[in-house]
Amino acid sequence: MRLVVDLNRCQGYAQCAFLAPDVFTMHGDEALMYDPGPDDAQREHVLRAAEACPVKAITVEAADAAASAQARAGASYAA
Amino acid sequence: MPLDGSLQRLRREGHIVVVGASLAGLRAAETLREEGFSGTLTMIGDEPQEPYDRPPLSKQVLLGKVPADHTALPRRRAIDAQWRLGTAATGLDLHAKRVHLSDGSSVEYDRLLITTGVRARPWPNELEADLDGVFVLRTVDDATRLHHRLKAGPRRVLVIGAGFTGSEIASACREQQLPVTVAERGAAPLVGALGAVVGEVAAELQREHGVDLRCGVQVTGLEGDQAGRLRCAHLSDGSTVEADIAVVSLGATRNTEWLAGSGLGAGPRGIACDAGCRAFDVRGIVTDDVFVAGDVARSPHPLFGYQFLSLEHWGNAVAQAEVAAHNMINSSADRRPHVWTPSFWSAQFGVNIKSVGVPPMGEEIIVTQGSLSDRRFTAVYGYRGRVIAAVTFDQAKWLDFYQRQIEQAAPFPPPYPSVDRRPDGMRPVPAGFPDPSLPSHGPTVTLSGHSPADRRVSFTPMRA
Structure with missing residues (x-):
């Protein structure tokens, strides 16, 4: 799965690091480090983290976009 | 406002070409679809990968915590685009409304968005x-x-x-x-x-x-x-x-060489555009069908004397792409200005560094909270008696406040008391910016004058 954190918004509340510790970790007191492409098994945790973020800084790939990823991967880019 | 016939046709069956398939290009494409553009969308990118995020490359990826191919950007929605990845744009014909590509082919457009960014x-x-x-x-x-x-x-x-x-x-x-x-x-x-x-x-x-x-x-x-x-x-x-x-x-160097001779106001400092993201041509006339967003754009900002501002900032790429996309498919009365307040972050040596405004404009600096020796502080930059920028080391929570101060042109030095004010923060001191004409790594936010056709080069490294 894919995600991105808007680190301009992030204020280091670290809710995500509690809810999805395999994906989000604090690096120092305030800086967030995360895996932008975690395993799908993390989806529930990531969605919970995104929901809990007090500044709504986490964007998770939209379901319809993810569904077309299959087609995307197989598509010829020379179209 | 009701759309006129040609705009309705553009939205229904027009062809929009985006040159530059990174963060700005992708977010613009999503916004176009979000706002109801149902015509053909072509995404051209010189890199073979689909749009990916760059900030992790110098952090998580170098540390080996995240593989480099984990950085593909999430899509906010499906964009149903024709992708031409691994193909660079090599030229632009403003009269024929065509983009020439490195494989010898060309693509015609009704509206063009340029998000070619910068390179190292x-x-x-x-x-x-x-x-x-x-x-x-x-x-x-x-x-x-x-x-x-x-x-x-x-x-x-x-x-x-x-x-x-x-x-x-x-x-x-x-x-x-x-x-x-x-x-x-x-x-x-x-x-x-x-x-x-x-x-x-x-x-x-x-x-x-x-x-x-x-x-x-x-x-x-x-x-x-x-x-x-x-x-x-x-x-x-x-x-x-x-x-x-x-x-x-x-x-970084702006990716504008492919526009040489096109008649667009593009040079080493970027492509000049108005606050609505429409590109200027070399005569200083704004185009109707060519838009610019992200690192490659220079656009006038009301908070900073309407000088053209170049920003190599992640947040700017997103915000400007959204404005450009909106304006591409709306009539002039419904267009929006890009008046985003510059913001960026960096994580290094365990410290989270964040900034708002344009620090290099600052003449003086005052530490309003915390202390430099603690490596945990908020410092505010002043320019001609007003707050122009702020930076925090591990104190990000205060930045929103200072962003509003910048946007309101609040007086500098700040007259109000603040929490955790220390003795060394009672008086402003010179901010100590080097002469901007000297070559260095350069700031990531640059004021670049008022000329839309500016072609001066700002960096001349010493030869060995």
Whole structure:
């Protein structure tokens, strides 16, 4: 799965690091480090983290976009 | 406002071409679809990968915590685009409304969005740049190669230029216990972006973390062995640094060469556009069908004297792309201005550095909260008696407040009391920015005058 954190918004509340510790970790007191492409098994945790973020800084790939990823991967880019 | 016939046709069956398939291009494409554009959308990108995020490359990826191919950007929605990846745009014909591509083909457009961004400024001596072990860091391929070499345990890494990218690379190396030398032409790391007062804190941070930091020097030459592998670097103070890896972090160059001769107001400082993201031509006339967003754009900003502002900021790419996309498919009365307040972040040596506004405009600086010696503080920059920027080290929570101060042109020095005000923050001191015409890693936010056809080059590195 894919995600991105808007680190301009992030204020280091670290809710995500509690809810999805395999994906989000604090690096120092305030800086967030995360895996932008975690395993799908993390989806529930990531969605919970995104929901809990007090500044709504986490964007998770939209379901319809993810569904077309299959087609995307197989598509010829020379179209 | 009701749409006229031609605009309705554009939205229904027009052809929009986006040149530059990175963060700005992708977010613009999503916004176009979100706002009801149902015509043909073509995404052209010179890199073979689909849009990916660059900030992790100098952090998580170099540390080996995240593989480089994990950085593909999430889609906010499906965009149903024709992708032409691995194909660079090579020319633009404004009359025929056509973009020429590196494979010899061309694409016609009704509306064009240019989001070609920047690339890492290469080492100026080509023979030396070709030595095995000399890197830049901008793309996912750069990051993959550099990480691979760092993992192999080099004797020493030389980072040339202590801007944000260079400093983050040095930080990632130290975290992996690799010996690092940083050579910076300015008086301190980050001095072009944040000034000497904050730069001094960055210098102390680097030295505390074991970086061999050399300021006020330039690398004059890179020397290889007989097999063409980097062996050492020569510095302007006469010293030599033995290193098998050098990462050139001398800032970025705007990808505008492909527009040379097109008649668009494009040059080394970027492509000039109005606050609505419409590109200017070289005559200073705004175009109706060519839009610009992201790192490659220069646009006038009301908060900063309407000078053209170039921003190499992640947040700017997103915000400007959204405005450009909206304006591309709306009538003039419904267009929006791009008046985003510059903001960026950097994580290095365990500290979270964030900023709002335009620090390099600052004449003076005052530490309003915390203290420089704690490495935890908020500092505010003043320009002609008003608040123009702020920076925090591990105090991000205060930035929203200062952003509003900047947007309201609040007086400087701030007359109000603030929590955690220390004695050393009672008086403003000179902010200590170097002469912007001197070559260095450069700030990531630049005021570039009022001329839409500006073609001056701002960086002339010393030759070996």
